[in-house]
Amino acid sequence: MHNIAAIHDESKxxxxxxxxxxxxxxxxxxxLAYEQFFTPVHMLEVLMVLSLVKAxxxxxYFMHLKxxxxxxxxxxxxxxxxxxxIMCIFFADAVRVVKLGLP
Amino acid sequence: MAEAAVHHDVAGVYEPSLFGTxxxxxxxxxxxxxxxxxxxxxxxxxSYGRISNPSWPTPxxxxxxxxxxxxxxCLLSSSxxxxxxxxxxxxxxxxKVRNWLLATMFFGAAFxxxxxxxxxxxxxxxxxxxxxxxxxxVPQFGGTFFTLTxxxxxxxxxxxxxxxxxxxxxxxxxxxxxxxxxxxLATPAxxxxxxxxxxxxxxxxxxxxxxxxxxxxxxxxxIEVAGLYWHFVDLVWMFIFPLVYLMSTRI
Numbered sequence: 514m515h516n517i518a519a520i521h522d523e524s525k526x527x528x529x530x531x532x533x534x535x536x537x538x539x540x541x542x543x544x545l546a547y548e549q550f551f552t553p554v555h556m557l558e559v560l561m562v563l564s565l566v567k568a569x570x571x572x573x574y575f576m577h578l579k580x581x582x583x584x585x586x587x588x589x590x591x592x593x594x595x596x597x598x599i600m601c602i603f604f605a606d607a608v609r610v611v612k613l614g615l616p
Numbered sequence: 617m618a619e620a621a622v623h624h625d626v627a628g629v630y631e632p633s634l635f636g637t638x639x640x641x642x643x644x645x646x647x648x649x650x651x652x653x654x655x656x657x658x659x660x661x662x663s664y665g666r667i668s669n670p671s672w673p674t675p676x677x678x679x680x681x682x683x684x685x686x687x688x689x690c691l692l693s694s695s696x697x698x699x700x701x702x703x704x705x706x707x708x709x710x711x712k713v714r715n716w717l718l719a720t721m722f723f724g725a726a727f728x729x730x731x732x733x734x735x736x737x738x739x740x741x742x743x744x745x746x747x748x749x750x751x752x753x754v755p756q757f758g759g760t761f762f763t764l765t766x767x768x769x770x771x772x773x774x775x776x777x778x779x780x781x782x783x784x785x786x787x788x789x790x791x792x793x794x795x796x797x798x799x800x801l802a803t804p805a806x807x808x809x810x811x812x813x814x815x816x817x818x819x820x821x822x823x824x825x826x827x828x829x830x831x832x833x834x835x836x837x838x839i840e841v842a843g844l845y846w847h848f849v850d851l852v853w854m855f856i857f858p859l860v861y862l863m864s865t866r867i
Contacts, residue, residue: 546862592649
């Protein structure tokens with residue numbers, strides 16, 4: 514058993530940096546949506562990448578998973594990998610429906 | 617034999633945790649892993665419809681997007697105050713912990729109020745779980761939208777109650793009951809929140825059962841586990857905001 518505070522340097526500054534980065538990424542998402550640079554499919558891809566970056570920051574720093582032992586990290590990543598696999602199947606099929614129509 | 621079997625106070629009789637941490641935290645992580653799959657299913661249901669349907673409604677104008685952006689900022693700020701609360705708990709400063717938890721609850725409550733305003737606006741425009749005024753040929757828009765955002769709003773509400781119990785313990789119960797009464801009496805009988813506010817009453821009953829059956833002073837581990845739940849709620853919104861709101865903007 515370990516105490517998070519004992520094994521890594523917890524400083525307030527890093528949390529403020531992460532919070533700032535999350536707000537900036539949110540701002541970029543809103544600007545992209547307003548300017549509508551991309552088609553819906555490409556917009557989805559860009560927004561998903563930005564969301565995954567934000568999720569990684571929250572999980573790593575706010576939820577402290579970065580400081581857990583590797584076995585814990587790998588076990589918890591299984592749920593995220595399952596979600597990503599399902600996403601690849603569903604989103605690819607949704608694009609197929611748009612381009613080819615329903616069977 | 618029977619006598620030998622009950623002697624468990626021998627050093628080393630229990631194996632160290634496989635995951636190098638305490639069981640409460642592992643339990644919360646496992647719950648969050650299962651909950652992420654639940655939210656994943658709801659998100660995919662909405663997004664599949666959005667992508668595969670060219671006539672999917674785009675009802676979120678400038679006002680809605682500004683509202684949703686403020687909601688996002690509220691949740692991100694609540695995550696910051698929560699992690700600062702966990703940090704204060706690790707340092708043993710329990711007075712600061714309570715203040716940070718109350719700040720987190722404030723941002724969470726602000727999120728719920730803003731979300732309720734957004735819902736009321738959409739319902740006023742004629743949106744229901746089965747119909748919508750913008751694209752009658754896409755009836756699933758209302759169902760997927762309300763299920764996904766309603767499930768998230770429920771999680772935020774439970775999170776605020778959870779933090780209230782950890783921060784204020786039994787003192788939080790009368791607050792919760794008064795909030796339920798105000799919410800119930802202040803909303804018209806045909807309003808969806810007239811029924812939805814009963815979540816607070818259920819929360820008060822469950823919290824009372826937990827606190828009276830197992831009274832305890834919550835330590836830094838409990839604060840950290842509560843923080844995991846709260847950050848997860850924030851994490852889920854990081855996907856709902858772009859997929860639901862930003863993908864359906866009306867510019």
